[in-house]
Amino acid sequence: MASNKYEFAYKLRKARLEKDLSQQNLADHLKISVQSIQHWERGANTPKLARMNQLAEILSVPVEYLMIQSxxxxxxxxxxxxxxxxxxxxxxxxxxxxxxxxxxxxxxxxxxxxxxxxx
Known part of the structure; x- marks a missing residue:
């Protein structure tokens, strides 16, 4: 599971930067703390499925992109x-x-x- 967390962290950061969003912008869209975004991008933890769906929608990527290891x-x-x-x-x-x-x-x-x- 650890490698999946880091895969998710990498893909989240990459998608966020491609959308030209700061961590704070993304946190504001999700109505969560910027610390949550920072934890996700460090691979410290991952969001629940409902939040994963919101992320995919905001970042304009399929939820599978965020969840599946390549x-x-x-x-x-x-x-x-x-x-x-x-x-x-x-x-x-x-x-x-x-x-x-x-x-x-x-x-x-x-x-x-x-x-x-x-x-």
Missing amino acids: NETENVQHTAGKKIPQILKAFAADLVNCDKSDETIEQLIAKYTDLFNVK
């Missing part, structure tokens, strides 16, 4: 898994040397998250 993502996870130690070391170094503002930390997280995403 071979493409499995391949990316396998390849990325080999590079995780190097990526984590670089992330830790950047984090230690940054100004610690929320915006800077979010930018670093986005930068390193993108290393795992298929373009």
Whole structure:
């Protein structure tokens, strides 16, 4: 199930960005907290089916797209898994040397998250 959570997280973020929605915009559409969106996009948890249907409608994607694991993502996870130690070391170094503002930390997280995403 863990890999499904990360698959969902990746697809949710990708679909949200393609619709040019911020996490706050999406949260407002769903009438939920932005923290819920952040948790979903980190793979910390997944929404219930009713919420999944709302997400699919707002993001203009089939609900199956959000729910079904693809071979493409499995391949990316396998390849990325080999590079995780190097990526984590670089992330830790950047984090230690940054100004610690929320915006800077979010930018670093986005930068390193993108290393795992298929373009």
